Amino acid sequence: MSADAHRERLAAELERHDLLSWLDVSAVEMEQGRVVLELPFDEKFANIASGTVHGGITATIIDTAAGFALRTTFDSPTEATLTTTDLNTRFVRPATGDVRVEAEVVRAGTTMGVTECEATTVHDGEPKVVATGGATYRLFRDAENDRHPAEETTEGSR
Secondary structure, eight states: OOHHHHHHHHHHHHHHSHHHHHHTOEEEEEETTEEEEEEOOOGGGBOTTTOSBOHHHHHHHHHHHHHHHHHTTSSSTTTOEEEEEEEEEEEOSOOOSOEEEEEEEEEEOSSEEEEEEEEEEEETTEEEEEEEEEEEEEEEOOTTTSOOGGGOOOTTOO
């Protein structure tokens, strides 16, 4: 499958994923090791008192963008998986409008991957950083031979 076909399939996953489609997240840029996602502002996920985007929503988009950026480094990005092992988000200012998250791969090893992200919103006509963050992931690059922990079963364990 070509790189363009993989990008199209990854972008289609955003639409099929119930939470991400509910949030109306879209992939605006996707290349190897880098993904940019956009979240349009909607009052349904704003803090009631301030009307700003809830921090958990911003953290979710950071995690999603970071994971998609790492998956672009896989030979079969639409078939292999990954699991977040560490996610950090540093909030700088409230997001008052659409949120744009740019995620870049710092390192994509055989079994672990590290990313850095920046979330911005336009405020007074200028893009402003609302959060920075990153994530570490356990990578399952080989869909057939490297099984996700949820698929593994051990007799007597739950």
